[in-house]
Amino acid sequence: MIGDLSEQDLARLTELQNEYKDVMSRLASPDIFSDQRQYLELSRRRKSLEAIVAITDEIGKIEGDIAAAKELMETASHSEKELLRSEVASEEGRASELAGSLKNLLIPDDPNAGRNVIVTIRGAEGGEEANLFAKDLFDMYLRYMDRRGYKAQIMEIQNSDLGGLADVTFQVKGEDAWVRLKHEGGVHRVQRVPVTESQGRLHTSSAAVTVLPEADEVEVDIDPNDLQIDVYRSTGPGGQSVNTTDSAVRITHIPSGLVVAMQDEKSQIQNRAKALLVLRSRLLKLEQDRLQEELSSKRRSQVGTGGRSEKIRTYNFKENRVTDHRIGLTLYKLDKFLAGEMDEMIDALLADERAKQLSGD
Helix, strand or coil, rough: HHCCCCCCHHHHHHHHHHHHHHHHHHHCCHHHHHHHHHHHHHHHHHHHHHHHHHHHHHHHHHHHHHHHHHHCCCCCHHHHHHHHHHHHHHHHHHHHHHHHHHHHHHCCCCCCCCCCCEEEEEEEECHHHHHHHHHHHHHHHHHHHHHHCCEEEEEEEEECCCCCCCEEEEEEECCHHHHHHHHHEEEEEEEEECCCCCCCCEEEEEEEEEECCCCCCCCCCCCHEEEEEEECEEEHHCCCCCCCCCCCEEECCCCCCEEEEEEECHHHHHHHHHHHHHHHHHHHHHHHHHHHHHHHHCCCCCCCCHHHHHHEEECCCCCCCCEECCEEEEECCCCHHHCCCHHHHEEEEEEHHHHHHHCCC
16 A cells, blocks of 8 residues: 555655646647757656556545445444454555565656667677677577567668678667666677587677667757768678768767767668767767766776676677676576577576665665
């Protein structure tokens, strides 16, 4: 029941109920459509607050029913009292479950929940074996997205000489895509005998994965004067030209130093649009990281240098094992994991995140 919540949770609940009223009032204003950025922010916030308000209302109704039942018990017959006691116990149990759900919902929202995702995978340490592993990771995520019903669109891909991936960037669309993929950012280490090894020796290589929330165009204001845009001919593995026109685009954001290059499309216009989308997402992440650093000096980047020592997860083919070092979870079903059956690991990461939030860590 609401009475099961702490004073801090009750204060937070009151604050969110008042915020919901304010959000609904502002969304009802005809003027809201003149500010698309504010409209998007308020719409996202309304969606996140609706469940809290609905559960609170339901608990309030149950508590009203319980109070009424207890009042009836004062004048009820013996048999009626037993029936009312049973009903009260049932309703109290239901209200307590709802209060537990409500407590979880009172944890501050991830500001990026509901956004599309931009994922980049690149081979890091290990030469061509790292590129081959990057391809394995890319295929793994595609299978996982297919299982979850997400939509993937490749934005940029650079194949390596032996069929691996030197670099790939793709967009993921799905209502909970950010929530379920955000912990994938980091260095992924592989231990196996690579196809490039002639003597059967076990090698350790790594690939770096970056996961960014996609920024809405109205959220990140980019001054065209801050951009240096270069065009050139697309190249494939080994540097050979794969296009006879200058369709590839490289955009440098001068104030931040960020550089985004796109060459996957034959159209310069399409490559430019994709590059700007990625640039906006990276600028959004920079701003969010800056704000986070103000709250904590302990923030670490997702992939660091891409070195094996910075690993978040290890994939050991000989033992059919995948281990996530952040939560100490090991699964002896690497084959299934690579086939896209990743939910057990991802659910554990989300549970760990939730436990830390509830404990205030």
